[in-house]
Amino acid sequence: MRNYVFRLFVTGGSARSEDALKNLRRICEEHVAGQYDLSVIDVLEHPQQAEALKILATPTLIKDGPPPPRRLIGDLSAYMEVVDGLDLQPKAPNTE
Amino acid sequence: MSGPQAAARVAKLRTGIPGIDFLTHGGLPEGRTCVVSGTAGSGKTILALHFLAAGIAEGQPGVFVTFEEPAEDLRRNVGSFGWDLAAWERGGRLAIIDATPDPATEEALAVGDYDLGGLVSRIAHAAGRVGARRIALDSLGSLFAQFTDHGIVRREIRRILSSLRPLGLTGLATSERVAEYGAVGRFGVEEFVADGVIILRNTLTEMRRRRTVEVLKMRGSAHAKGEHPFIILDGVGVEVIPLSALRLDPPASDVRRPTGIPELDAMCGGGFFENSIVIVSGATGTGKTLLATYFLGALPDEGPALMVAYEEGREQITRNARNWGLDLGPLLTSGQLRIECRYPEAAGLEDHLVHIKQLVDAHTPSRLVIDSLSALERIASDKSFREFAIDLTAFLKQHSVLTLLTTTTPTLTGGASLTNTHISTIADGIILLRHVELYGELQRGLAVLKMRGSDVDRRIREIIVSGEGLRIGEPIRNVAGVLSGNLTYILDDQSGFTRMAPRGPAEGGDGHPS
Numbered sequence: 201m202r203n204y205v206f207r208l209f210v211t212g213g214s215a216r217s218e219d220a221l222k223n224l225r226r227i228c229e230e231h232v233a234g235q236y237d238l239s240v241i242d243v244l245e246h247p248q249q250a251e252a253l254k255i256l257a258t259p260t261l262i263k264d265g266p267p268p269p270r271r272l273i274g275d276l277s278a279y280m281e282v283v284d285g286l287d288l289q290p291k292a293p294n295t296e
Numbered sequence: 297m298s299g300p301q302a303a304a305r306v307a308k309l310r311t312g313i314p315g316i317d318f319l320t321h322g323g324l325p326e327g328r329t330c331v332v333s334g335t336a337g338s339g340k341t342i343l344a345l346h347f348l349a350a351g352i353a354e355g356q357p358g359v360f361v362t363f364e365e366p367a368e369d370l371r372r373n374v375g376s377f378g379w380d381l382a383a384w385e386r387g388g389r390l391a392i393i394d395a396t397p398d399p400a401t402e403e404a405l406a407v408g409d410y411d412l413g414g415l416v417s418r419i420a421h422a423a424g425r426v427g428a429r430r431i432a433l434d435s436l437g438s439l440f441a442q443f444t445d446h447g448i449v450r451r452e453i454r455r456i457l458s459s460l461r462p463l464g465l466t467g468l469a470t471s472e473r474v475a476e477y478g479a480v481g482r483f484g485v486e487e488f489v490a491d492g493v494i495i496l497r498n499t500l501t502e503m504r505r506r507r508t509v510e511v512l513k514m515r516g517s518a519h520a521k522g523e524h525p526f527i528i529l530d531g532v533g534v535e536v537i538p539l540s541a542l543r544l545d546p547p548a549s550d551v552r553r554p555t556g557i558p559e560l561d562a563m564c565g566g567g568f569f570e571n572s573i574v575i576v577s578g579a580t581g582t583g584k585t586l587l588a589t590y591f592l593g594a595l596p597d598e599g600p601a602l603m604v605a606y607e608e609g610r611e612q613i614t615r616n617a618r619n620w621g622l623d624l625g626p627l628l629t630s631g632q633l634r635i636e637c638r639y640p641e642a643a644g645l646e647d648h649l650v651h652i653k654q655l656v657d658a659h660t661p662s663r664l665v666i667d668s669l670s671a672l673e674r675i676a677s678d679k680s681f682r683e684f685a686i687d688l689t690a691f692l693k694q695h696s697v698l699t700l701l702t703t704t705t706p707t708l709t710g711g712a713s714l715t716n717t718h719i720s721t722i723a724d725g726i727i728l729l730r731h732v733e734l735y736g737e738l739q740r741g742l743a744v745l746k747m748r749g750s751d752v753d754r755r756i757r758e759i760i761v762s763g764e765g766l767r768i769g770e771p772i773r774n775v776a777g778v779l780s781g782n783l784t785y786i787l788d789d790q791s792g793f794t795r796m797a798p799r800g801p802a803e804g805g806d807g808h809p810s
Binding site: 209210214219223244248251254255256257258259260270271276277 | 393394395398403404405406407408409410411412413414415416417418420421422442443
């Protein structure tokens with residue numbers, strides 16, 4: 201079973217960040233429900249993490265797994281581009 | 297919006313880079329960001345780092361945001377300027393933000409609208425961590441390569457720059473130009489960074505690289521106009537040569553120093569004034585170097601002496617001096633006399649100028665010879681040579697160095713040289729050396745054309761050089777036109793005959809070298 205690990209870097213409180221989170225949640229629920237971990241990091245509160253990962257843009261979505269790792273920037277409003285960009289494979293039918 | 301009123305509203309932050317502080321009339325507008333615009337290789341990164349290094353030296357920590365050159369490369373590449381970035385980072389005086397694209401991460405795919413909030417937050421964090429007063433961003437233009445939506449990049453550059461003001465940061469942001477002249481910047485960054493624009497140029501003139509800096513605008517303040525030469529110097533960074541920085545108020549002195557030749561002392565009214573600049577002009581072989589050697593080597597009690605030689609090597613100079621009865625060996629051994637030899641063509645004029653200044657600063661000579669100034673004239677355009685001559689003479693005056701500059705006239709018989717026209721008005725004294733053909737025999741003549749504030753002996757006298765040394769003899773009589781090279785022999789009561797010499801070249805026909 202696949203497990204998608206996402207980190208979303210946002211600038212706290214900005215409309216763009218909230219849009220990105222909303223869009224990402226919707227896409228994940230529709231494609232990989234129950235198969236993903238998402239942590240949201242506010243660069244204003246955790247600039248060191250932004251520094252360590254060399255984040256310039258917000259929102260930045262980092263897909264840590266499964267490989268290949270990907271980075272997406274933007275409010276994730278283009279639905280199909282996000283699905284393709286993250287290489288989301290819908291949950292296979294339960295085969296036991 | 298200009299004039300004293302506006303100037304009073306904008307506080308200045310002295311950069312600590314002397315030439316830049318002069319050109320900007322006291323530094324950069326505090327709490328604002330100015331743009332440094334230039335082509336690739338024009339020295340933008342070095343100026344931006346020098347701005348931070350000068351701040352750190354004055355106890356003002358800084359943040360460097362690098363968009364192009366990875367931080368690791370930067371730390372390694374600027375060591376030659378004496379900037380130990382890693383040590384400053386460890387000491388909490390510098391923070392480097394590496395905003396270069398990471399080759400290890402896959403290129404970010406843009407999906408929808410974004411901002412550069414990550415960078416803004418990193419800058420604020422770094423500035424707070426080190427207590428930064430200054431920031432440099434190098435270069436804004438590379439953001440356009442990393443992020444393809446230029447509309448967003450423009451909006452975000454504006455946001456980044458406005459985020460710096462509440463942090464109390466004074467900044468320099470670099471930006472690329474495509475050509476040395478024409479539109480200011482490639483991406484028009486300068487248009488919305490309205491606080492100041494500095495342009496760096498790197499042009500090829502007469503087969504030599506010439507770097508210049510121009511302050512195009514500076515908010516709320518007057519500034520020096522036009523292009524000013526600068527060089528990039530190891531151990532220093534950016535060294536601007538601000539011609540107009542020179543003021544004509546060098547210390548005046550009425551103390552006279554001996555010239556090294558007693559008869560010349562008498563001709564000049566008792567010697568040279570101690571902070572004066574004297575030109576010795578003459579054709580090749582008239583004894584300029586010899587006279588200069590006596591000036592430096594015959595007076596061991598006159599303090600340290602320095603010779604910068606562009607035409608002869610040290611060995612040749614000392615050997616010739618020995619043949620003329622002057623042993624420079626002891627002075628050279630004791631360090632009282634230094635002879636520095638360089639090929640004029642080995643460097644640009646600006647480099648020679650800085651080299652001379654460094655030698656003077658390091659050895660604080662009380663007297664100096666440059667032999668010859670005309671050798672340097674060969675390697676430069678007319679305009680840059682004039683700037684060089686003015687800057688050099690002003691520097692030497694400010695340092696109270698008694699200086700003898702030799703210049704070589706283009707023709708054997710005399711006449712004007714370009715060097716003379718450029719600097720004869722700046723010089724305090726002019727001594728002419730001439731070949732004089734007397735009844736089929738070549739002799740050397742010497743005349744003091746000008747010696748500011750002195751009662752001079754204006755007769756042309758014979759120079760006698762022998763193994764015992766250099767002496768100045770009797771006035772040369774019965775001949776006219778020595779200055780111009782057009783000799784005319786005059787009726788002499790004793791010899792009783794008159795003869796016309798063949799006419800020489802027609803240049804300098806007014807009989808005055810300047």
